[in-house]
Amino acid sequence: MPKLLTVLTLVALSLLPATVTAQTAPLKGDAILKHPIGLLAVKATDLIAADQIDAYQALRTKEDQNEWKKASAAEKQQSGRRLKENAPTPAVFADIVRKAGELTINGDTAVLGASTPAGLLRQVFSREGGAWRVSFGPYFEPTRPPAVRVEGPALTNHPAIAVVLQYVDLVQANKTEEAITRFGSTNAQADWKAQPASEKRESAAFRKRILPTRADLTRSIAAGGVLLVEGDHATLNVIKMDPATATKSTGSSTTVAIPLALENGTWKIAQ
Numbered sequence: 001m002p003k004l005l006t007v008l009t010l011v012a013l014s015l016l017p018a019t020v021t022a023q024t025a026p027l028k029g030d031a032i033l034k035h036p037i038g039l040l041a042v043k044a045t046d047l048i049a050a051d052q053i054d055a056y057q058a059l060r061t062k063e064d065q066n067e068w069k070k071a072s073a074a075e076k077q078q079s080g081r082r083l084k085e086n087a088p089t090p091a092v093f094a095d096i097v098r099k100a101g102e103l104t105i106n107g108d109t110a111v112l113g114a115s116t117p118a119g120l121l122r123q124v125f126s127r128e129g130g131a132w133r134v135s136f137g138p139y140f141e142p143t144r145p146p147a148v149r150v151e152g153p154a155l156t157n158h159p160a161i162a163v164v165l166q167y168v169d170l171v172q173a174n175k176t177e178e179a180i181t182r183f184g185s186t187n188a189q190a191d192w193k194a195q196p197a198s199e200k201r202e203s204a205a206f207r208k209r210i211l212p213t214r215a216d217l218t219r220s221i222a223a224g225g226v227l228l229v230e231g232d233h234a235t236l237n238v239i240k241m242d243p244a245t246a247t248k249s250t251g252s253s254t255t256v257a258i259p260l261a262l263e264n265g266t267w268k269i270a271q
Contacts, residue, residue: 027103033094037103037110037125037132044123044134045093053080061126061133074194081190088121088140096121096140112137119143150227158227160260160267164236165218167269168211176204185261185268210256212240232262233270 032038040059047056053076057068071079088096100114101121108127114120123137150158163183170179177200180192195203212220220238227236236258259270 024105027105029098029101032097032101032103032112035103037105037112038097040125040132040134041097041112041123041138042090042094045087045090045138048083048087048138049090051080051084053083056083056134059134061128061135064135074196077194078191081187085187086140087138092118092140093121093138117143144230144233146230148229150229151225155221155225155227160227160234160236161221163260163267163269164258165214168217169214171204171207171211172213174204174208176200176207180269183269185263185270187261188269188271191271210240210254211258212238212256216240234260234262234267236260 027035027038033042044056044059047053047059057065060068068076068079087093096114096116096118097112100116101112102114103110103112110125110127110132112121112123112125119140119142121138121140123139124135125132126135127133155161167179167183170176170182177192180189184192192200192203211217217238220240223239225236225238227234238256238258240254240256260267261270262268
């Protein structure tokens with residue numbers, strides 16, 4: 001009987017999918033760049049850097065390609081811009097992979113990752129019909145310096161506050177397009193221009209509803225607003241008070257976070 005059980009066990013193992021036991025030891029450094037997956041990763045990074053997003057999408061899984069075909073021109077434009085923002089440059093990609101890259105292949109999936117003082121790199125692949133495809137990335141998250149907390153009198157006098165006050169004035173005056181054109185970051189302006197008119201109206205209404213007026217914002221900043229600065233990015237956090245009304249017996253408070261980006265020495269609204 002033990003011998004029979006052994007035979008049955010071996011037969012059962014032989015029938016398991018190959019992916020269960022197909023994981024290999026991770027490839028590292030230059031060996032990754034010579035592997036077919038590494039070559040695919042390099043090509044994907046090059047295409048994104050060259051703004052050839054349609055060609056990049058052709059490297060992806062069939063499901064992703066089908067989703068891309070269904071997307072509108074505006075959605076494709078926004079997606080392409082975010083891909084480029086999140087991807088490393090080809091030179092940075094190659095340098096990080098050589099120094100700290102690890103490629104782990106497990107059957108029909110593979111993950112390329114690297115952790116360096118400069119940041120984290122991640123890219124995921126799937127095998128379809130015997131060919132490797134990109135299913136995620138390349139995504140690079142750079143290491144940011146520790147956040148600096150600005151509050152009290154220093155916050156009131158911070159140059160970002162003047163920008164935010166002028167921005168909310170325009171939004172509350174139903175001039176959101178002007179607000180973004182004058183005070184939005186490069187990415188914020190591009191995102192706004194890519195939206196259809198209906199989405200712009202919804203976005204403008206939402207901004208007006210969620211943002212405080214200049215007077216309320218000034219009071220909130222003095223009462224305990226906080227600006228968290230991380231290099232060339234920052235977030236202004238304030239409390240917006242919603243008083244009681246005839247239809248609402250009690251008031252409420254909401255934390256409003258306003259993202260900012262530093263461009264050419266000037267703070268801009270990041271979204």
